[in-house]
Amino acid sequence: MKLFKKFTVTALTAVIAVTATFAGIASAADTLKGKITINGSTALLPLTLQAAKEFQKLHPKVKIAASGKGSVTGPQAVKKGIADIGACDWDASVDVPGFKAFDGQVANKVAVIPFATIVNKNVGVDNLTTEQLAGIFSGKITNWKEVGGSDANIVVITRSFGSGTRVNYQAKALGGGDIVKKEKNYKETGSSGDMKTAVATTPNAIGYIDLVYVTGSDIKAVKHNGIAATTDNVINGSYKIWAYGYYMTKGQPTGATKEFIEYVQSKKFQNGSLKKLKFIPIAAMKG
Amino acid sequence: MGAPVQSLASQTPKKAEHSIINDKRHRRHLLGNRLSRYYFFFSILALCFVLGLVIVFIGKTALLLFGDVSPAEFFLSFNWTPEEEVFGAAAFIVNTLILTALTLLIAVPVSVGMAVLCAEIAPKWMKSFIRPVLDLLVGIPSIVYGYLGLTVLLPFLRRVSGEGLGDGVLAAALVLALMVLPTICRISDDAIIAVPRKFRDAAYALGSTRLQVIMRVVLPAAKRGIISAIILGMTRAVGETMAVVMVIGNTPQLAKSLFTPSSVLTSNIVMQISNVEFDSNWNYALHMMAFLLLLISFVLILIIRVIGRKREDA
Numbered sequence: 001m002k003l004f005k006k007f008t009v010t011a012l013t014a015v016i017a018v019t020a021t022f023a024g025i026a027s028a029a030d031t032l033k034g035k036i037t038i039n040g041s042t043a044l045l046p047l048t049l050q051a052a053k054e055f056q057k058l059h060p061k062v063k064i065a066a067s068g069k070g071s072v073t074g075p076q077a078v079k080k081g082i083a084d085i086g087a088c089d090w091d092a093s094v095d096v097p098g099f100k101a102f103d104g105q106v107a108n109k110v111a112v113i114p115f116a117t118i119v120n121k122n123v124g125v126d127n128l129t130t131e132q133l134a135g136i137f138s139g140k141i142t143n144w145k146e147v148g149g150s151d152a153n154i155v156v157i158t159r160s161f162g163s164g165t166r167v168n169y170q171a172k173a174l175g176g177g178d179i180v181k182k183e184k185n186y187k188e189t190g191s192s193g194d195m196k197t198a199v200a201t202t203p204n205a206i207g208y209i210d211l212v213y214v215t216g217s218d219i220k221a222v223k224h225n226g227i228a229a230t231t232d233n234v235i236n237g238s239y240k241i242w243a244y245g246y247y248m249t250k251g252q253p254t255g256a257t258k259e260f261i262e263y264v265q266s267k268k269f270q271n272g273s274l275k276k277l278k279f280i281p282i283a284a285m286k287g
Numbered sequence: 288m289g290a291p292v293q294s295l296a297s298q299t300p301k302k303a304e305h306s307i308i309n310d311k312r313h314r315r316h317l318l319g320n321r322l323s324r325y326y327f328f329f330s331i332l333a334l335c336f337v338l339g340l341v342i343v344f345i346g347k348t349a350l351l352l353f354g355d356v357s358p359a360e361f362f363l364s365f366n367w368t369p370e371e372e373v374f375g376a377a378a379f380i381v382n383t384l385i386l387t388a389l390t391l392l393i394a395v396p397v398s399v400g401m402a403v404l405c406a407e408i409a410p411k412w413m414k415s416f417i418r419p420v421l422d423l424l425v426g427i428p429s430i431v432y433g434y435l436g437l438t439v440l441l442p443f444l445r446r447v448s449g450e451g452l453g454d455g456v457l458a459a460a461l462v463l464a465l466m467v468l469p470t471i472c473r474i475s476d477d478a479i480i481a482v483p484r485k486f487r488d489a490a491y492a493l494g495s496t497r498l499q500v501i502m503r504v505v506l507p508a509a510k511r512g513i514i515s516a517i518i519l520g521m522t523r524a525v526g527e528t529m530a531v532v533m534v535i536g537n538t539p540q541l542a543k544s545l546f547t548p549s550s551v552l553t554s555n556i557v558m559q560i561s562n563v564e565f566d567s568n569w570n571y572a573l574h575m576m577a578f579l580l581l582l583i584s585f586v587l588i589l590i591i592r593v594i595g596r597k598r599e600d601a
Contacts, residue, residue, distance in 0.1 A: 162562025
C-alpha cells in the first residue's frame with residue numbers, strides 16, 4: 001500500500017510538472033483563447049482538419065475538436081449547442097429539398113466543392129445532358145442504348161437520402177429532379193469511398209461523387225451538357241455541378257470561432273492548403 | 288546467519304515476531320479476498336447498470352415514435368419512405384429474419400462438418416493448420432469482409448447469375464456465413480473434443496462404423512455445445528452491419544429474390560442515422576429499429592435455448 005501511495009504521488013508530481021512546463025511554453029505572447037468544436041460534413045473534414053492544424057500552430061491556446069458525420073448533423077449540432085461550427089455541403093440557412101432552413105444560423109462560405117457524374121469504364125457514353133441524367137435517376141431511362149450507348153441495363157448507384165453530395169447533385173445535375181428507388185439495378189451507398197468502389201466494380205453503373213475522388217482507370221467522369229468536369233471549367237463558369245461548402249454558426253461568429261473562419265477564408269489558406277486538397281478557392285468564383 | 292553465536296533467549300521473541308508477520312499476511316490475504324469480491328460484485332453491478340441504461344435510453348427515444356406513427360404502421364407496413372413521413376419497417380424485419388436464416392443454412396452444415404473433420408477425422412498436421420487459421424479469421428474486422436464481398440464476391444455473383452448488380456440477401460448471406468463460420472466451427476470443435484473417449488470406444492466395441500459413431504454418438508453428445516456455438520454465430524449474423532451494408536444494396540424493399548437489392552435493420556440504421564435530424568420521427572424510427580434488433584436477438588436466443596433444452600429432455 002505504502003509503495004503504491006509513493007508511486008501515485010511521484011506520478012502525479014511528474015504529470016503536474018510536465019503540464020506546467022508545456023503550459024509555460026505555450027503561453028508565449030498569444031492572447032487568443034478558446035475552444036472550437038466543429039461537426040458535420042465528411043466532405044469538408046479534410047479541409048477542416050488541415051486548417052485546424054495550421055490555426056493551432058498560430059494560436060496554441062485555442063483548442064479545436066473536429067469530427068465528421070453527415071452534412072445535416074453540422075447545423076443540427078450548432079442548433080443544439082453541441083458544436084460551434086457546423087460544416088455543411090449546402091447553405092442550411094435556407095430551405096433545400098428535404099431539409100428545412102435552420103433559423104438564426106449564418107452560412108459562412110469556405111470552399112467550392114465540384115461534383116462529377118461517373119460511370120464504369122465499360123460504359124461507352126461520355127456525355128449526358130441534364131434531361132438524360134434526370135431520366136436515368138428517376139428510372140424513366142433504363143437502358144444505355146436510349147442515351148447513345150450499347151444495349152445494356154443501367155445500374156444506378158446513389159447516396160442515401162440526406163447526403164450533402166446527393167442534395168447538391170440533385171439540385172445542380174438533375175435540375176432538381178427526383179432520384180427514385182427502383183426494384184432492381186439500384187443501390188444506395190453510405191460514403192464517397194463506397195460509391196467509387198461500387199461504380200468501379202459494377203459494369204454499366206452510373207453514380208456521382210466529389211471531383212477529387214475521380215482517379216484511376218476503373219471509373220470515368222462524364223461530360224455534362226457537353227462540358228468536361230474539370231476545376232478550370234468550374235472556375236470559368238461553364239461546368240455547373242459544384243457547390244459552396246459552408247461553416248454554419250449560430251448568429252455571426254465571435255471570438256476564436258470568428259478568427260478561425262477568417263483564417264480558413266484567408267488568401268493564404270485558400271490558395272495554399274485548400275488548393276492542395278483539391279478544393280477550389282471561393283475567390284475564384286465570380287458568382 | 289550467525290545463529291550459533293546467538294543465545295537461546297533471543298529465539299523466543301523471533302518466533303513471536305514470525306507469527307505476527309504470518310498473522311499480518313493472513314489478514315492481508317483476507318482483506319484482498321474481500322476487496323476483490325467487492326470489486327467483482329461492483330463490476331457486475333456496473334455492467335448491469337450500463338446495460339440497463341442502454342436499453343432504457345434506446346427504448347425511451349424509440350417509444351417517442353408511437354406518438355405520431357401507429358405501431359401497426361411501423362410493424363406491418365412495407366412502405367419505408369421517411370422523406371414523406373411514412374415509416375413502415377416490416378420489410379427490414381422480414382429481411383433480417385430471411386438473411387439470418389439463410390446465413391445459418393449456409394454456415395451451420397459447413398462449420399459443423401469442419402468441426403467434425405477437425406476433431407475426429409483429420410490427421411494431426413491438418414488440425415494444427417486448420418485451428419490457427421480459423422482463430423485468425425475471427426479477428427478480421429467485418430468491414431474487410433464487406434470490402435472483399437464488394438470487390439470479389441459481387442462481380443462473381445454477377446457473372447454467374449447474369450444480374451446487373453448482384454447485391455442482395457444471397458451476397459450478404461455468403462459474406463456473413465464466412466464471418467460466422469470460424470466462430471461456430473471452433474466452439475463446436477471444442478464441444479466435440481469434450482465428448483469422453485469412452486463413448487466412442489463403447490460404440491466401436493459394438494461394431495459401429497466411424498460415420499455411425501460421429502452421427503449417433505459424438506454429435507448428440509456434443510449437441511449442447513454445438514447449439515451454443517450456433518447461437519453465438521446467429522447473434523453475430525443478426526447484429527452485423529458493416530459487411531452487410533456493402534453488399535446488400537440498401538434499398539428499402541422486401542427481398543423477393545436472392546438478388547433483390549434490399550436492406551436489413553442494421554444496414555438501414557447505419558445508412559441513415561447520420562443524415563437525419565435529432566428530434567424527428569425518422570430518428571425515433573431508427574431507434575425503434577435498434578430496439579427491435581435487441582428484442583429479435585433476445586427472442587431468437589430464447590427460442591434456441593428452449594429447443595435445445597427440450598431435445599435434451601427427450
